[in-house]
Amino acid sequence: MQVSFKANDSLSEQIAQHLGRQIIRGEMLPGDRIQELRIAAELEVSRGSVREALLILQRRHLIDILPRRGAVVKDLSEAHVRSLYEIMQVLLGLVIRKAIKVMKEDDLDPFIELIHQLQEQVEERETDQFFDSSFRFFELAYPFARNDFVQDILDNLQPAIQRAFYMALHIDQDEMKECLAFFKAIIETIFRRDVRSALEIIREFAEHQSSLVQESIVRARQIEAAWGNRRKK
Structure with a gap:
């Protein structure tokens, strides 16, 4: 499929989002090389724009840029996943703790509407749509932290979290129900102004999904490894 880009906003950002989606959805695998020349030719953009896009992806923890090898899709090790969910638990806890303090009842309306949408997607088993809607939930929540540093860190971490989250949704069909229950529980704790329960729910969900991945x-x-041993025989 040929994709062309227009430099309306940031061309490098558009390229980064395009490549990021492929990594998040498993179309590019850990260790795969990302060749600047090939990408530039396929997307009909300059190598400079591709190079800037790769730096964005590196900052978002989706690729590594290695000496003499160039850009490769970042490995997903257990340690990487564990560390990712640990920091996400801390940051999301901060966001929800602040949200509980500052949110008004009307602020919950977009979240409640989104919960209904997520419920329908679970019932219809629309995994990809559920994935997209889930991160709409987080995007609605982040601004309530009222902290530009937290927002910046979350924005850069989100693609790596999306990659693990996408895996989780495709590992177990019931994971959508687990996620929906999590979102509902968070909204209930915000409504009740119950910080302690909210932090416990976030911890349990982060540990559950981290273990699953x-x-x-x-x-x-x-x-x-088993296939490798068979080939050797």
Whole structure:
């Protein structure tokens, strides 16, 4: 599929989002090389714009730029996933704690509307649509932190979180129900102004999904090793 870009906003940002979506959705795998020349030719953009896009993806923890190898899709190790969910738990806890203090009842309306949308997507098993809507929930919540530094960190971490979250949704069909229950519970704690329960719910969900993704990574490595041993025989 040929994709062309217009420099209406930031061309490098558009390229980064295009490549980021491929990494998040598993169309580009850990260790895959990202060749500047090929990408520039496919998208009909300059190598300079591609190079800037790769720096954005590096900042967003989706690729590594290595000496003599160039840009490669970042590996998803258990340690990487565990660290990612640990920091996300802390940051999201900060956001929700601040939201509980400053949100008015009317501020909950977009969240409640989104919950209804997520419910319908679970019932229809619309996994990709549910994935997109889930991060709309987070985007609605982030500004309530009223902290530009937190917002900046979350914006840069979000693609890496999306990558793990996308995996989780495709590992277990019931994970959509788990996520929906999480979103509902968070809204209830905000409505009740219950900070302690909110932080506990975030901790439990982060640990649950982190474990789910880590176990999937271990199984995939074991299968790969088994196939490797068979080929040697």
